[in-house]
Amino acid sequence: MTSVLTDEKIPNNVNLSSDKRLQRALEAWQPAFIDWWKQMGPLGWQERDIYLRTAVSVETDGWAHFDYVKMPDYRWGIFLEPKQEGRTHGFGDFEGQPVWDEVPGEFRNLMKRLIVTQGDTEPASVEQQRDLGATAPSLYDLRNLFQVNVEEGRHLWAMVYLLHTYFGRDGREEAEELLARRSGDADKPRILGAFNEPTRTGSRSSCSRCSRTAMASTSCRRSPRAGSIRSHARAGSC
Template sequence: MSGINYTDKIPNNVNLSNDRALQRALEHWQPNYLNWWQEMGPEGAQSFDVYLRTAVSVQPDGWAHFDHVKMPDYRWGIFLAPQDGERKIHFGENKGRDAWQEAPGEHRANLRRIIVTQGDTEPASVEQQRHLGLTAPSQYDLRNLFQVNVEEGRHLWAMVYLLHRYFGRDGREEADALLQRNSGDQDSPRILGAFNEKTPDWLAFFMFTYFTDRDGKFQLCALAESGFDPLARTTKFMLTEEAHHMFVGESGVSRILQRTADVMNELGTENPESVRAAGVIDLQTIQRYLNFHYSVTIDLFGADQSSNAAIFYSAGLKGRYEEGKRTDDHVLKHDTYKVLEVADGRLREVEVPMLNALNEVLRDDFIKDSMAGVGRWNKVLEKKGIAFRLQLPHKAFNRRIGSLAGIRVAPDGTVVTEEQWRAHEHDWLPSAEDREFVASLMGRVVEPGKFANWIAPPVIGINRQPVNFEYIRFN
């Protein structure tokens, strides 16, 4: 079944009404979710009518419907890609066996851990972005923020369904806990570090949706390979929605760069202070924000050598990015991979068993993908005749996880002393002054077709609507 049943209290395409116990359990969880949304969702926006897209099918063509909807009334639900009855596990020690339709007992704990960790990131994003609507640079951007928010909420539903359906009482308890942790909470923080960072301004939001949602893409792609078929089918559809989040980030930064470049050309200056005085974000500050969000995000892939990664792969629970396109034996017992370490004050590569380096494999795939987008940002500057170029810092820069944690490395990959790091830290990472300056530019713009001074309008609107369309009805 590919169409989605909207007659049920919880929209779904998994025939939820045929499993009364599961339906009751999820309907019991639903009010807790709505209470969380009212408390931790977008601030001051619950009564707005927002031009949102809602999934009506899991098929690629015509899968979404657009209309003005109040966010608390958004039809969150449970949508799995169509089942392939012939699907086999195609990597690890179980390669060639039928994909699991139920959680296998010997892998139950690891599967639950994978699902909980992924599920925990979804509400965390909503919590991190809670206050951003108060400073949106346009209706267009405000609508995109809210679209990201409701889809992150739906991704939480996707993981909660798996926990309830396949993990019994333990799963129900884990699903409850997903609403009890809060981003940045000292006593009960979110599981992964990047999801406890603040997202205080729109430059941070765009960097987050470009880099951190891209981590989500790669994690979901790895889980879409899973031998646990319900997880694979769930994440394949989540990727359809995730693509929009990355678009918001990439296009948002592009529009900031365009506006900054235009002002630089109008003034005939590259001086950051003069650029700031004109009310736009200087390129150096944008680079520092990039350095921060990129380095925090690549830590999300975990330690460069991980026995858990080896266990997950060998069991068939989590594959590599585009596993089916790789030409090795998909078992990897005799393969190696290069990771970084510091020796004699320098970074060097060492070969380790690939099974233990699968986090690094996924991180490197992410880095290649991220570089492509940065190249497109630089095309904006090139077309405007600006010589400055954005760059990804070295992957050892500002790391807090794995063998590189705590080692001081400059953006160019040079190992530096603590004293050198402190002398240049504000050249490489956003300072309090940088964040205060960016915050000073943040002011809400709500008139259709109008945009804040520091960002350019998009070329086209959403769903073929004009840029000056009334995306938000402020009730």
């Protein structure tokens, strides 16, 4: 299971190349993810070299790689904890019984909903924080902000891997939707309300789709919910 920054398009320790169909599906999702990152990631910093930690495995003897990287070129990957034989549920109704390798049919919808909801928070927080770099009190804070942002991207990859691997076509469609919703958007908001709340320098002041500020645009209209902004998209201007 040990992995390093490989030449594979998607760095991973899940033997992705052994499942060509899954690999192709995730490689098709990858450019949409990068497009989303360029559109909704940290505003004004996409072309800068940022000193970042990249996860390259889950082993304790060296799981991280540090270097300068432009954020859109960051090597997001899929790294799961290795399977442990004999592992059991640690709590709940199934305590003591073997953990599942496949999703039980009776829990399929529930688990998909949980994973989608969790997955949705990952890009949502990146979107909510996209303007924070403008007010970072120090370089230290700025670097930490961007590290958190790219980690959120990695968490999103983990959830999307689960959706693609265990939930078939439903899962693939949900993975696309994770890149279609936008924090604070009137038409396609994020799932959890907290991620649609305006931040002082964030969604209150900028359009959730094109990043133009509300002040600079007459076509950004206040939504019925106080403080949030309707996207320009609704008015067909972005």
